Amino acid sequence: MQLSDYSAFPAKIPVIVEDDLFLYPFMISPIFLNDELNVQAAARAVETNSLVLVCPTKPGHEGERSFDAIYNAGVIGSIMRKVTLPDGRIKVLFQGLARGRIIEEVSSSPLVAKVDVIHSRPYNELKIEALMEVLREKLRTLSQVSNQFPPDLIRTIEENHEPNRIADLISSTIKIKKPEAYELFIEEDVEQRLLLLIDIISAEIEASKLQKEIRSKVHSRIEQVNKEYFLKEQLKQIQQELGTDTQREEEIEEYYKKLEAKKPYMDEDAYKEVKKQIDRFARMHPDSADANMIQGYLDWVLEIPFGKYAKKHLKVDDVEKQLDKDHYSLKKPKERIVEYFSVRELAELRGVADKEIKGAILCFAGPPGVGKTSLANSISKALKRKLVRIALGGLEDVNELRGHRRTYIGAMPGRIVQGLIDAGEMNPVMVLDEIDKVGRSMRGDPTSVLLEILDPEQNSEFRDYYLNFNIDLSQVIFIATANDIGSIPGPLRDRMEFIFLSSYTPQEKYEIAKRYLIPQELKKHALKKSEFSITKAALEMVIENYTREAGVRNLRRRIADMIRKAAKMILTDPSLGKVAVTAKNIREFLDKPIFEIDETDNIPMVGVVNGLAWTAVGGDVLKIETIKIKGKGGLQLTGSLGDVMKESARIALSVVKTLIDQGKLKIDDRIIPKTAKEREEKIKVEPSEVYKRYDLHIHIPEGATPKDGPSAGITMATAIASIFGEFKVRPDVAMTGELTLTGKVLPIGGLKEKLIAAYKAKMKKVLIPEKNFKRDLDDIPEVVKEALQIIPVTRIEEVLKEALIMK
Incomplete structure (x- = not known):
């Protein structure tokens, strides 16, 4: 290709700016374009079939795209090929033709200039x-x-x-x-x-x-160094053969120095054990297997931070401020934590030794995501102590905690001692996470070791098998976490004081998201506060329809999903400035709703009753459905019911039969199927025939979800009474309670989660056992108590009176 193939010069042609390459006329070279002005210039050249001028940038102006930032001369050439790469850049194949100089600036977006060819002067x-x-x-x-x-x-x-x-x-x-x-x-x-x-x-x-001269000298120097290295290695071998290895002597001397430095802070037994092992190591041949094992032991033991403690004096005010700063709500758990540390501060002020304060071991219990581990983090921050987290989920080997005996290959200290080494102090905050999920196997029962670790009477002399001496754990602040305290063995449960963290209400979740989750996620995703907003209505929709949990872990994930989409939108369109999520456009960020607690439909129905259930992720409203089929008094149960719930159904059927027999539940004679003779002779049928001539089928929807527990007793009884008597059930009433054969209503657990579920489902009236009404209402959020009419019941007759619409 020749320059003469194009229009005469000087000519107005696009200018491409190149930061790295200095091109010459004879070159055919690929050029990668990743900025808008260069891309536009290349596009114009291709569209108009014109040449381009490639100019280099001046030093210090790399990345700039203006006439002031470039040299006024470059290579005139043509674009032979133009390709778009997967990463968004444009690759052009450029063929240089001649040297050119800018003689006039024409356009700055893209760069276009009037260019002339640089001609050489005549020469000899x-x-x-x-x-x-x-x-x-x-x-x-x-x-x-x-x-x-x-x-x-x-x-x-x-x-x-x-x-x-x-x-x-x-x-x-x-x-x-x-x-x-x-x-x-x-x-x-x-x-x-x-x-x-x-x-x-x-x-x-x-x-x-x-x-070349320097390289030659360096090469000679390297040869000399290698020569010296080999001579030193030979000398070392000779010294070892003669028993005069100075390096090993230095190591042994270093071990003795470290031991003496720690001696004032060690028990006598510990000092004797470590000194004995150093003496053994000094007598051994360095290549023996035992020498390596003992050296590993000494390296571990002398890393234990004997005598090192966090120096900050305990102040309850600091703990209280940190808890309030990091956590919204959780009033009772915070109060108990502050009380726990008040005792310790008082003991510190009055000079009482830590060993004499036999405080309980705190265990935060509750569903996932409610803030158990983060409470421990806040305590660690307030006390200015290191936090050590030991995950116990699935732990089966007792030696993981107690340490392996040194006779085993790969032996090492237990996790507790390793935690002290990692913390670098003897009084860290140690979190024993998921203590309810500790396993049991042929390798022992780790809960037996936890008994010693967590018992204030024993943990001042905790023995690690690897160390082979006692170590003082009395100044460590142990905090356990658990989801289900029923899974913790009794003796271990007895050593802990449980602080229960229950479900958050929708209002609490809203405040947590607004105060903590959204600012934290904005920071994680490099967005400013001014670049992202979400309306109250939209955030409430996320809480109600896109998450179903007791805590806020999934809520954090959904907020992160929205913020990521916002970050992409701002990056794609810099002029956007701010992304606002509203109730109208929330589907653009989170697709369709995943969860929804069905609100009451205000239509009374026969045989359909609203029950309240507790789940691991909070409360839920379960509709118990019942139908009757002509038969002989059989009972069929479906819906993945557990044994306890099946028993509750049988008890409920017996109780309703008793009520019918005693005349406390009036059955209209007209609804009982009669034989032809009974209809013809107008024979009056006994009320008991209603349960003799019908089969019952009780079903709880969402059959894939296992359900168990006794608290659906009164709900099932109400459904059975409704279907037998064809009484409609009030649609805005929900209930929970265990039922006995004599018709008594017994208390249940998880009341807070159940009432929150009723509140979300917009129920108006809730029936609960009287004992729960007397002892548990203080724990219920005020917003829930104000929205619901909570009625205590002691017998099934009271339940039926409130729930059924009698004819």
Whole structure:
């Protein structure tokens, strides 16, 4: 392709700015474009089938795209091919044709300039040939001391007689700074251009000679170092054979020094055990297996931070402030934690030793995501003590806690001692996470070790099998966490005081999201507060329809999902400025709702009753459905019911039968199916025939979800009474309670979660056992108590009176 194939110069052509490459007319080179102005310039050149001028940027102006940031000369050439890469960049294949200079600026977006070709001045061919011969001689010399010039390039230069082409070839091969390369590039006087090149190559020859000399010296030095290394290794082997290995003596001396430094803070037994092992190590041959084992033991033991304690004095005010700062709500758990540390601060002020304060071990119990571990983090921050987390989930090997005996391969201290080493102090805050999930196997029962660790009477002399001496854990603040305290063995449960963290109400979740989750997630996703907002209605929709949990872990995930989409929108469209999530556009961020507690539909139905259930992720409203089919008094149960719930159904059926027999539940004679003779002779049928001539089918929807527990007793009885008597059930009434054969209503657990579920489902009236009404209502949030009419019941007759619409 020739320059003459295009329009005459000077001409107005696009300008592409190149930061890294300094191109020359003979080159065919790929150029990667990743900024808008360069892409536009390339597009214009392709569309108009015109040439482009590729100009380098001035030093210090890399990345800028303006006429002030570039040299006013570059290579005129054509774009042979243009390809869009997967990462968004544009790759063009550029063919240089001639040197060009900008003579007039035309446009700055994209860069377009009036460009003219740089023509060389006339020259004396004999003089130029002489200069080129000198240049070739210099290049041959440079190729002997440097690897920059391959033989093919030298041959090309010797065979070529075009001075400008030779100058461009050499300039592109040797390393020249941009200003020098530019001066060479724009030089119109060929003679001057060759003289400049000869000077640059002469300097390069001197530099290469110096580098070669330095490399030679360095190589000699390396050989000398290697020689010394091998001699030293030989000397070391000779010393070992003679028993005079100074390095090993230094190691042993270092062990003795460390031991003596820790002696004032160690028990006598511990000091004797460690000293005995150092003495054994000193007597052993260094290559024996026992020597390696003892050295590993000494490295572990001398890392234990004997005598190192967090120095900060305990202040209850600091604990209270940190808890309030990090957690919203949780009033009772916070109060109990503050009381716990008040005792410790009082003991510290009155000079009572820590060993004499036999405080209980706190265990935070509750569903996932309610803040158990983060409460421990807050305590650690307030006390300025290191936090050590020991995950006990699935732990089966007792040696994981107690330590392995040193006779085993790969033996090491237990997790408790390793936690002290990691913390670097003897009084950290140690979180025993998921203590309810500790396993039991042929390798022992870890709960038996936890008994010793958590017992204030024993943990001042906790024995680790690997250490083989007692270690004092009395100043460690142990905090356990559990989801289900029923899974914790009785003796271990007896050593802990449980602080229960129950479900958050929707209002509490809203405040937590607003105060903590959204600011934290904005920070994690590099967004400013001014760039993202979510309305109250939208946040409430996220809480109610997109998460179903007692805590806020999934709520945090949904907020992160929205913020990620917002970050992408802002990155894609910088002019956007701010992303606002509202109730109208929330589907753009979170798709369709996942969970929904069905609200009451206000239509009374026969045999359908609202029951309240507790689940691991909070409360729920379960509709218990009952139908009757002509039969002989059979009972069919479906819905993945557990044994306890099946028994509750049978008890409920017996109780309702008793009520019918005693006349306390009136059954209309007209609803009982009669034989032809009874209809013809108008024989009155006994009420008991209603349960003799019908089969019952009780079903609890969501059959894939297992359900168990006794608290659906009164709900099932109400459903059975409704279907037998064809009484409609009030749709805005929900209930929970265990039922006995005599019709008594017994108390249940999980009342807070159940009432919150009733509140979410917009129930108006809730029936609960009287004992729960007396003892548990203080724990119920005020917003729930104000919205619901909570009625205490003691017998099934009271339940039926409130729930059924009698004819």
